[in-house]
Amino acid sequence: MKPLYIAVETITFLLFSGSFMILYYYLEEKHKRSVVMNRLFASSKKAEKYEKKRMKANLKNSLISLGALAKPKNEAETKDLKQILGYAGFRSKNAVVIFFGIKMALVFLSGFLYIFLLVLSGNITGRSIIFVFFPVAMGYYLPGLLLKHKVTQRHRQIFKELPDTLDLLLICMEAGLSFDMALYRVSGELSSVAPVLSKEFGRYFLEIKGGLPRTQVLKNLADRNGEKNLINVVNVLIQSVHFGTDIAEAIRIYSDSLRTERKQLAEERGAKISAKLAFPTILLILPALILVFLGPAIVNLFERMN
Numbered sequence: 001m002k003p004l005y006i007a008v009e010t011i012t013f014l015l016f017s018g019s020f021m022i023l024y025y026y027l028e029e030k031h032k033r034s035v036v037m038n039r040l041f042a043s044s045k046k047a048e049k050y051e052k053k054r055m056k057a058n059l060k061n062s063l064i065s066l067g068a069l070a071k072p073k074n075e076a077e078t079k080d081l082k083q084i085l086g087y088a089g090f091r092s093k094n095a096v097v098i099f100f101g102i103k104m105a106l107v108f109l110s111g112f113l114y115i116f117l118l119v120l121s122g123n124i125t126g127r128s129i130i131f132v133f134f135p136v137a138m139g140y141y142l143p144g145l146l147l148k149h150k151v152t153q154r155h156r157q158i159f160k161e162l163p164d165t166l167d168l169l170l171i172c173m174e175a176g177l178s179f180d181m182a183l184y185r186v187s188g189e190l191s192s193v194a195p196v197l198s199k200e201f202g203r204y205f206l207e208i209k210g211g212l213p214r215t216q217v218l219k220n221l222a223d224r225n226g227e228k229n230l231i232n233v234v235n236v237l238i239q240s241v242h243f244g245t246d247i248a249e250a251i252r253i254y255s256d257s258l259r260t261e262r263k264q265l266a267e268e269r270g271a272k273i274s275a276k277l278a279f280p281t282i283l284l285i286l287p288a289l290i291l292v293f294l295g296p297a298i299v300n301l302f303e304r305m306n
Helices: 002-040 044-070 075-088 095-121 126-130 133-174 179-189 195-209 214-223 228-243 247-305
Strands: none
Touching: 044 095, 075 095, 075 133, 095 126, 095 133, 133 179, 133 195, 133 228, 133 247, 179 195, 195 214, 214 228, 228 247
């Protein structure tokens, strides 16, 4: 075990010394660059803004280089991941590569921190080194869990924004605007209130201007988001286009059904509160009540025993 201990200590020393030198040269270069940027730009805020953009670009390029090593060469293997990234709102051409780059960066970082803690504690053994698999696995699977959480959050946000967006769309159409122009107006008016659907409707209008058929653009809108209520709205709109029915009336009916569903979900969550409050009541309030009621009796008992 002694040669293994010496080898691990040597590798750790090289890693830490190399990291320290890299950090030193990075900070020195950053200081020199900040001096130059302050001279080039009239304001220090502009220089700081430019420096942040440059750092983001460098980080992005580093993740792309790292992710290219771990990304599967076959595009069919990353098709589902690309779709999930699209549901989360990450649709750049390098989204899959950056995702794998984040995975690899967390793998190296978690393994490095685990070995660092082992060196500090002085408990470096063959068995403890084998357990480095657990933090490495956590670093590898953590981005996937966070991505699923992001998708769930975005779908919840779309469900929250959809009824109000449909109401404003209906008002614009009743005011005399066409369906496409109403969507364009909604995407501009709701940029701060409903940012997710505002961007999606803006992209819809760009695809319409590009010459794509309305049904195809609506299908693209549903496919790139994957939210069930938005898919149902798109299906209603496509059926209205095919059968020549009134689109405004279809939007009004579905908007009312969405509001009813949202009200039922709120009532369901309200009904669950009483059951959820039972556990903190028992765990926190009941011991305090027992202490108040039995405390004096216990004190008297100890006084008589003494």
